[in-house]
Amino acid sequence: MGENNEVEFSKVEPAYTSRHGCRLVWQGANEDDSDTVILNRDELDSLVDILQKDSTGTVVLEDRISKILVNSDVTQFSLQGHKLLEADTLQLQKQVLEYAKIPHEPQYVYINSKQFYPSVWMRREDGEGKGETRQPGDGPGGQAARQSLLDTILRSEPKKTDMPRPESDVFRIFATRRSTRKFAKIKVEDWKIDKILAAADTAPTAGNFQGLKIFYIKNGKTKEALVEAANKQSYVNAPIVLVFCMDPARVKLKFPKDILEKFSIQDATLAASHALIAAAGLGLSSIWIGMIDEEKVKSILGTKLRPSSILCIGYPDKKKPPKSRRKLKELIEVIE
Numbered sequence: 303m304g305e306n307n308e309v310e311f312s313k314v315e316p317a318y319t320s321r322h323g324c325r326l327v328w329q330g331a332n333e334d335d336s337d338t339v340i341l342n343r344d345e346l347d348s349l350v351d352i353l354q355k356d357s358t359g360t361v362v363l364e365d366r367i368s369k370i371l372v373n374s375d376v377t378q379f380s381l382q383g384h385k386l387l388e389a390d391t392l393q394l395q396k397q398v399l400e401y402a403k404i405p406h407e408p409q410y411v412y413i414n415s416k417q418f419y420p421s422v423w424m425r426r427e428d429g430e431g432k433g434e435t436r437q438p439g440d441g442p443g444g445q446a447a448r449q450s451l452l453d454t455i456l457r458s459e460p461k462k463t464d465m466p467r468p469e470s471d472v473f474r475i476f477a478t479r480r481s482t483r484k485f486a487k488i489k490v491e492d493w494k495i496d497k498i499l500a501a502a503d504t505a506p507t508a509g510n511f512q513g514l515k516i517f518y519i520k521n522g523k524t525k526e527a528l529v530e531a532a533n534k535q536s537y538v539n540a541p542i543v544l545v546f547c548m549d550p551a552r553v554k555l556k557f558p559k560d561i562l563e564k565f566s567i568q569d570a571t572l573a574a575s576h577a578l579i580a581a582a583g584l585g586l587s588s589i590w591i592g593m594i595d596e597e598k599v600k601s602i603l604g605t606k607l608r609p610s611s612i613l614c615i616g617y618p619d620k621k622k623p624p625k626s627r628r629k630l631k632e633l634i635e636v637i638e
């Protein structure tokens with residue numbers, strides 16, 4: 303392995319963005335140290351071709367500059383504007399050939415005119431018209447159909463359209479967002495901060511009572527104190543620091559105290575989530591801090607309100623691809 307590598311090649315998995323390609327994942331010791339390379343179908347086919355023949359060779363990627371250099375011992379991924387990534391050729395060969403065995407048969411995917419990701423349906427496998435996919439032996443709308451649909455949603459690419467997908471398209475933001483623990487020393491524009499705070503204010507709240515309060519920390523000393531209260535996580539001293547607190551007293555609903563507490567933690571969490579998505583949509587990145595000493599945070603802020611999370615925002619030092627997740631069908635249990 304070359305000295306550039308603090309990450310080790312770990313796995314091949316389906317790519318969200320290339321239905322017939324794959325995603326190669328490198329992982330380091332910390333959860334932040336990961337790198338991925340996405341190959342489209344042709345690139346994957348070329349790599350498989352070389353690896354199948356136990357041969358050496360080069361795959362030139364779509365941008366015509368990046369290259370995969372397959373040598374007998376180490377395969378190097380020389381990517382434009384990126385540090386050199388390496389993989390043990392034998393390990394890569396084993397995993398890529400295993401991955402390539404899975405049939406990635408093309409399925410016709412339609413996306414309706416709204417161009418929303420979930421608005422996907424597939425041609426029935428018998429080829430007749432559009433509609434729900436049916437699996438052999440599965441009744442219409444059965445479990446297999448749903449699982450297969452989920453698979454397709456995960457793997458599908460947006461249909462080519464003349465209408466550009468705006469940078470702020472919410473599904474693009476979801477699909478590309480990645481937390482950051484290292485922020486660039488660049489000032490975040492005030493208008494962006496305003497938009498993030500306004501976005502937090504649009505979040506739903508129980509009974510619309512807005513059972514939360516946001517502390518926007520500008521003071522450097524307060525930020526440093528928050529680092530201490532957040533288990534010494536140094537990146538809490540970020541360009542923008544927002545502390546989301548619960549304010550159950552605002553929730554004027556006739557429910558038991560524990561329910562109002564629960565509502566206010568949900569109100570504060572949802573508002574923070576809206577701010578996180580808004581930040582991503584504005585080209586910023588963030589890290590959600592849940593590991594906090596509530597009493598210390600309360601005393602630093604001089605408030606009786608319980609903090610639920612701290613959201614640290616700024617320009618990322620380095621843009622990273624999103625982390626992988628378990629398969630959608632493992633996340634969701636369909637109750638018929």
Ligand SMILES: Cc1cc2nc3c(=O)[nH]c(=O)nc-3n(C[C@H](O)[C@H](O)[C@H](O)COP(=O)(O)O)c2cc1C
Nearest residue numbers: 333479480481482483535589590591592593594625
């Ligand atoms: C409830 C919650 C608590 C978290 N607490 C911390 C934390 O204290 N420190 C930290 O570095 N990251 C924290 N994170 C960030 C997660 O580690 C991160 O979101 C996760 O690894 C997924 O990465 P992604 O956001 O890039 O998809 C927290 C996230 C959530 C939702």
